[in-house]
Amino acid sequence: GESVGLHLPTLSVQEGDNSIINCAYSNSASDYFIWYKQESGKGPQFIIDIRSNMDKRQGQRVTVLLNKTVKHLSLQIAATQPGDSAVYFCAENRYSGGGADGLTFGKGTHLIIQP
Amino acid sequence: DVKVTQSSRYLVKRTGEKVFLECVQDMDHENMFWYRQDPGLGLRLIYFSYDVKMKEKGDIPEGYSVSREKKERFSLILESASTNQTSMYLCASSWGRRRLGLTDTQYFGPGTRLTVL
Numbered sequence: 001g002e003s004v005g006l007h008l009p010t011l012s013v014q015e016g017d018n019s020i021i022n023c024a025y026s027n028s029a030s031d032y033f034i035w036y037k038q039e040s041g042k043g044p045q046f047i048i049d050i051r052s053n054m055d056k057r058q059g060q061r062v063t064v065l066l067n068k069t070v071k072h073l074s075l076q077i078a079a080t081q082p083g084d085s086a087v088y089f090c091a092e093n094r095y096s097g098g099g100a101d102g103l104t105f106g107k108g109t110h111l112i113i114q115p
Numbered sequence: 116d117v118k119v120t121q122s123s124r125y126l127v128k129r130t131g132e133k134v135f136l137e138c139v140q141d142m143d144h145e146n147m148f149w150y151r152q153d154p155g156l157g158l159r160l161i162y163f164s165y166d167v168k169m170k171e172k173g174d175i176p177e178g179y180s181v182s183r184e185k186k187e188r189f190s191l192i193l194e195s196a197s198t199n200q201t202s203m204y205l206c207a208s209s210w211g212r213r214r215l216g217l218t219d220t221q222y223f224g225p226g227t228r229l230t231v232l
Contacts (some may be wrong), residue, residue, distance in 0.1 A: 032218040043119075043205055043223035047213075089157065093218040102148050102160040102173055103221060114200070 002069035008087065012112045019077040021109045023090030028071060034103065035064060035075045037086045044089060047075070075113075085113045118142070119224035127184040127230045138206030147189035148221060149173075149181065152203040153172025163212060164189055171188050196231045198206055201230050 013019045025033065031052040037076050048075075050057045050064045057064050063076040087109035087110050091103040122137035131202040140147065148163040149151075160173030161180040170181050172190060182190045189208075193200055 036221060036223075041225075043225045046220050046222065049220055078188050091158075094160070101218070102150075103158075103170075103218075104160075104174075105150075105158040107155070107157045 002040055008108050008110045010112060012114055013080050014114050015080060015082060017080055018057045018074075019080045019111060021075045021077075021088050021090075021111065022046045023075075023106050024094045025106070026104070027072055027092060027094075028068075030094075032093040032111040033064070033066060033073050034091045035062075035073075036091065037084075038089065038108070039086045046089075050070050060109070075111075080111075081115070082113050083115065085111060087111070119206055119208055119222055119225050121224040123194045123206075123227050124225065125228050125230075127232065128196050129232050130197060132193075132196050132231075134196050134229065134231075136204055136206075136229070137193070137207075138189045138224055139187055139224075140189075140206075141187065142210040142222075143186065144207065144208035144222075145186070146209045146219075146221075147183065148192045148207040148209075149179075149189065150205045150207065151175070152205055152226070156198075159203065161191065173223040180202075196229075198231050201229060 001063050035047040036042045048059045048064050061078045065074045074077040087108045090109045094101045094104050095109045119140045128134050145196045146165050146168040149161045150158045159175050159218050164170045164183040180192045204227045206224045209221045
């Protein structure tokens with residue numbers, strides 16, 4: 001899920017298939033992780049979050065997996081729909097236990113849904 | 116539903132002008148944040164506030180200041196706008212559980228696209 005240079009990684013999937021978006025995070029002390037969806041011209045929209053005391057959390061059609069050993073986060077979207085086309089960002093809290101300390105964002109992954 | 120609003124969707128200013136970006140949230144959130152978003156760089160934290168009249172620097176505070184006189188309102192100020200401050204500016208807010216050391220979901224506004232000529 002991390003970008004190289006100025007180009008966002010792109011994931012292209014067929015409508016109806018499952019999508020998996022990956023993210024490597026940087027701070028081994030982070031204890032809160034969150035996924036956002038951003039459509040063109042809009043602000044980021046909350047999808048799902050997870051705290052470090054969990055490995056997996058499920059929402060409606062979405063699942064977040066957290067692997068603290070390798071500092072990896074993934075977002076799974078089931079039965080992808082055209083409305084899922086967007087840029088997806090992972091984020092971690094900047095300092096564990098800080099509370100109101102803001103988030104550090106990954107560069108984003110562009111999800112494209114093919115009919 | 117949480118609602119975070121920003122005063123302008125698009126803004127064009129000239130180099131050297133003083134610029135105010137306003138953000139209002141209606142959920143009685145304690146914490147408010149300002150980010151900028153640039154292609155290839157993602158979202159970067161400029162400043163944040165965890166209480167009225169309180170502010171803390173984020174990762175890129177240079178060239179910016181903030182003001183939080185009321186709980187629901189958080190302003191970002193560019194004292195003397197420069198072309199490298201052309202960007203998308205995003206405001207966010209979250210519940211405050213700082214005393215518990217917990218981070219909560221941040222809710223974002225629609226953004227202000229600022230162009231400095």
